[in-house]
Amino acid sequence: MAAHRSLEVSEVGDVTVVRFVDRKILDEANIQGLGQELFQLVEEENRGKLLLNFTTVEFLSSAALGKLITLDKKVKAHGGKLKLSNIRPEIYEVFAITKLNKLFDIREDESDALAAF
Numbered sequence: 668m669a670a671h672r673s674l675e676v677s678e679v680g681d682v683t684v685v686r687f688v689d690r691k692i693l694d695e696a697n698i699q700g701l702g703q704e705l706f707q708l709v710e711e712e713n714r715g716k717l718l719l720n721f722t723t724v725e726f727l728s729s730a731a732l733g734k735l736i737t738l739d740k741k742v743k744a745h746g747g748k749l750k751l752s753n754i755r756p757e758i759y760e761v762f763a764i765t766k767l768n769k770l771f772d773i774r775e776d777e778s779d780a781l782a783a784f
Contacts, residue, residue: 673701676708682784683714684777691726702734706741715747718780722753732767739770748772752780 675686685705692698708714719735721727735751742749752774754762762768774780 674704682716682718684718686720687724690723692731693728698730705738709741716784717749719751720753720777727758750780752777
């Protein structure tokens with residue numbers, strides 16, 4: 668398995684659970700690296716079921732949202748599923764304003780998201 672700097676990756680059954688190391692996902696270099704790590708899980712490691720757990724994330728930039736949209740497309744192109752969980756209300760508000768809460772399957776917590784696969 669490849670090394671991941673910005674992510675903590677674990678397996679729960681056949682679901683790959685991803686937790687973010689950084690509390691603030693804001694600057695372009697971090698977002699690029701994060702995107703590469705996430706895309707690698709799908710494209711190189713063929714992870715079909717991804718759950719992104721946002722427990723540690725306090726701030727998320729709009730550029731990070733762009734990476735999530737791209738990730739969603741890549742996961743779907745590979746016949747997989749992507750779910751998000753544990754998003755703080757203030758971050759969820761951004762998803763709601765941008766209507767991304769309709770694009771992504773967002774669950775209250777990790778166990779709820781795992782059950783939804």
